[in-house]
Amino acid sequence: MIADAVGRVVVFKSFSLNPKDFNNEIKTIFSGDEKLLLNYKSCKIIYDSPFFTLIPNRLFNESDKELYLDKTTRTLQNDVLLNDTISFNRSQLVYAWDNDVLSVLKNYFPSSQMFHTTTSLLHGWHKQAEVNEGKKVYLDVDSQHFTISFFDEKELVFVNRFKYITGGDFLYYTLMTYDRFELKPETDPCIISGNIMLDSEIYKKLYSYIRHIQFMPNLPYYDFPMDFKELKQHRYFDLYSLKLCES
Numbered sequence: 327m328i329a330d331a332v333g334r335v336v337v338f339k340s341f342s343l344n345p346k347d348f349n350n351e352i353k354t355i356f357s358g359d360e361k362l363l364l365n366y367k368s369c370k371i372i373y374d375s376p377f378f379t380l381i382p383n384r385l386f387n388e389s390d391k392e393l394y395l396d397k398t399t400r401t402l403q404n405d406v407l408l409n410d411t412i413s414f415n416r417s418q419l420v421y422a423w424d425n426d427v428l429s430v431l432k433n434y435f436p437s438s439q440m441f442h443t444t445t446s447l448l449h450g451w452h453k454q455a456e457v458n459e460g461k462k463v464y465l466d467v468d469s470q471h472f473t474i475s476f477f478d479e480k481e482l483v484f485v486n487r488f489k490y491i492t493g494g495d496f497l498y499y500t501l502m503t504y505d506r507f508e509l510k511p512e513t514d515p516c517i518i519s520g521n522i523m524l525d526s527e528i529y530k531k532l533y534s535y536i537r538h539i540q541f542m543p544n545l546p547y548y549d550f551p552m553d554f555k556e557l558k559q560h561r562y563f564d565l566y567s568l569k570l571c572e573s
Contacts, residue, residue, distance in 0.1 A: 450567025519563035
């Protein structure tokens, strides 16, 4: 997505990439679109990796990132370990980023700010939680996994990521979160974003048990011209929330 100085969106595109041939596919995309090669005032990039954990600032040590991930998840041989500041939660999100992918992106965007997708989601969810009272569960859905969080008022209580294959898997992990924190599916709302629609299996499964499901409302950070009005804005919540992230 490319936006001008006042937030008007001028370009919005998506590409499917094969991770095994990332370098060549990125080169093909950039060589075929001159807008991507222009100089921009700022550039932010989010990267989706399953390997992340949250560490309180008081316990965080820059040299211990590998230890944090080894204790909670896993990393791959070619990964580089990074961290993002979650200021409202006084914590660091520590994560692994494929070094080959990082090098390619840095080559094209040397002055870019880079963040984990969960960092963007957390800042976006917190902004919503600030203006909505009570307990809320947030879900952001991808094709094979989803990220779930629980906010009590504006305080982050829980965040995690789960793989799923069927709508039953999706429902299981969501209700497990409700049960763990003694939330009530009949009254405590679930706000959803990402790759989910009204007619999808996972939406129908959720609605069978959770009565107050809402799609994430449109965010005020960008102005979309009429050409983009057909976009389902809730599908790109992680992208739009990047506006709230700062290194």
